[in-house]
Amino acid sequence: MTTTALSVRDMLVVYEDFAALNRVSLDVQHQESFGIVGESGSGKSTLLRAISGLSAFQEGSLTVDSRNFNGRKRDREFYRTVQMVFQDPYGSLHPRQTVDRLLLEPLAIHGFDNVDARIARALDEVGLGSGFRFRYSHQLSGGQRQRIAIARALIVEPKILLLDEPTSALDASIQAEILNLLEQARRDRSLTFVMVSHDLGVISHMCERLAVMKSGEIVEILPADALEKRQFSADYTRQLLVASEGFRRD
Amino acid sequence: MSVVEQHLKPYSREWLLSDRPTSRKQARIGRAYVIWQRFAENRLALFGLMIIIGLLFVAAFADVLAPHNPLQGDLRYARLLPPGSDGYLLGTDDQGRDILSRLIHGSRLTLLVVVLVAVIAAPVGLIVGTVSGYAGGWVDAVLMRITDIFLAFPKLVLALALVAALGPGIENAILAIAITSWPPYARIARAETMTFRNSEFISAVQLMGASPFRIVLRHVMPLCLSSLIVRVTLDMAGIILTAAGLGFLGLGAQPPLPEWGAMIASGRRFILDQWWVAAMPGAAILIVSLGFNLLGDGLRDALDPKEAGQ
Structure with a gap:
């Protein structure tokens, strides 16, 4: 049975008099992997930030697990359900905390028990052994940092994971590893993904459906395999596809 | 591994x-x-640290180290003896008290002032600054205008006014200095907080559902701490000088307490003929201030590499 995990209706985000999101609506099903692509400034990251409560939306509605949210206010229960992985692994880990502290924090906030075992398991799950547990973030490489960021998001056992270009700051070989790790986690935990990327290749690899965004609006929503069959209606999608193929070497 | x-x-x-x-x-x-x-790695910083450790040592063992009673002198035979006199290494003052003993006991007062001011002013500045920087909006505006008001007064004048209102004495001098020295710390902590309040690692903690209180206490404050420690250490020399200044004006420690500033004040009357009475406590203030400054510089290089070399 597929039900709606996350639903956005007519979301409007205005900065001064610039509409970063102009009445965006989308529905993401349970256990679905939903991609959002678009050029820089198309509002895709703004959408994730508005969903997560990092920035406020002025109008519209957000429904997560049949609970309504608005503006910026999110309760603790929301963050048990929804977690986010950021783009820049160099900026998203606290510079003065060990991995242990980083992973302990969400457990402490949500009052989990058995924290030592949970931290050890979380590190194992992202392919880092206990040898990394007491390192500071400056003692880690970019890929390792992103694994820690993923472990931190997964440790509270969320149902929905928001991914804001999780691999664009990493080089190609590490990208593949991180994407495989995310795919594995999704299968193991039956997660729902909302993934933002400017890379059509990454999105079509990871996602079942995707939305194409431009200037704060959704141009179209289509299944990922429609991209390969070239069954899209919007001219902009075609341009985006051509642009991304232009850099392919095959 | x-x-x-x-x-x-x-x-x-x-x-x-x-x-x-x-x-x-x-x-x-x-x-x-x-x-x-x-x-x-920094030799001068180690030297500064040694001075401060020396000060701590002297203060801790003042009773053992001091050769004479710091409060009661020998008015009959030992008034205003020059340095190097028999049994009085640094000479005596107008009441026949051994200056060395007074300096040794005075180190306790100096240390008391410095530590208490740091303990009162630094946390206040840290809390005001981080809360203001993290909260932004009207909280920031209100807290910073209060800080501005305190900053607008010259430090010594505000301290004078407070001591005048509360009465002279070392406790009130400490309180006065503490009240006048927190605003710069608040400014530093606020500026530092604002550089990372929108960073992703703070967003990540917000997304864990952490309360603002928790974020400020456990994630923002530790980051402000190192620059604050550096600043407080560098300010200690100034604190000692302000305390000595209040003592000099007769508003700090009261006689017969061997406070260094008060000692200079009492030596002022015969500074031309018996220079050592004022010069010895002056030298003590100089050495300890220098020690704190060197230590602060070294701490800045060690804790805050981005500010090193300024």
Whole structure:
């Protein structure tokens, strides 16, 4: 049975008099992997930030697990359900905390028990052994940092994971590893993904459906395999596809 | 990870510098060791640290070290003896009291002033600054305008006004100095907080559902701490001088307490003929201030590499 995990209706985000999101609506099903692509400034990251409560939306509605949210206010229960992985692994880990502290924090906030075992398991799950547990973030490489960021998001056992270009700051070989790790986690935990990327290749690899965004609006929503069959209606999608193929070497 | 790394001898150099600490304790001690190494590279900073340790030592063992009673002198035979007199290494003052003994006991008062001011002013500045920087909006506006008001007064004048209102005495001098020295700390902490309040690692904690209180206390404050420690250490010289200034004006420690500033004040009357009465406490203030400044510089290089070399 597929039900709606996350639903956005007519979301409007205005900065001064610039509409970063102009009445965006989308529905993401349970256990679905939903991609959002678009050029820089198309509002895709703004959408994730508005969903997560990092920035406020002025109008519209957000429904997560049949609970309504608005503006910026999110309760603790929301963050048990929804977690986010950021783009820049160099900026998203606290510079003065060990991995242990980083992973302990969400457990402490949500009052989990058995924290030592949970931290050890979380590190194992992202392919880092206990040898990394007491390192500071400056003692880690970019890929390792992103694994820690993923472990931190997964440790509270969320149902929905928001991914804001999780691999664009990493080089190609590490990208593949991180994407495989995310795919594995999704299968193991039956997660729902909302993934933002400017890379059509990454999105079509990871996602079942995707939305194409431009200037704060959704141009179209289509299944990922429609991209390969070239069954899209919007001219902009075609341009985006051509642009991304232009850099392919095959 | 290799088996070898797991079996490093605790507290050995390799254990301290290991990239793969195996316990919370090892990670923390290792980090402290790295900071210590950076600090110890700086010879002048070590010299400053030695002065401060010397001050602590003298203050702790004042009763044993002082050759004479600091409060009661020998008015009959030992008035205004020059340095090097028999039994009075640094000479005596107008009441026949041994200046060395007074300096040794005065170190306790100096230390008391410095420590109490730091303990009162630094946390106040840290809290005001981080809350203001993190909250923004009207909270920021209100807190910063209050800070501005305190900053608008010259430090010594505001301290004078407070002492005048509360009455002279070392406790009131400490309170006055503390009240006048927190605003710069608040400014520093606020500026520092604002540089990372929108950073992703703070967003990440917000997304864990952490309360603003928790974020400020556990994630923002530790980051402001090192620059604050540096600043407080560098300010200690100024605190000592302000305390001495209040003492000099007769508003700090009251006679017969051997406070260094008050000692200078009492030596002023015969500064031309018996220069040592005022010069000795002056030298003590100079040396301790220098020690704190050198220590602060070294701490800045060790804790805050981005500001080093200024």
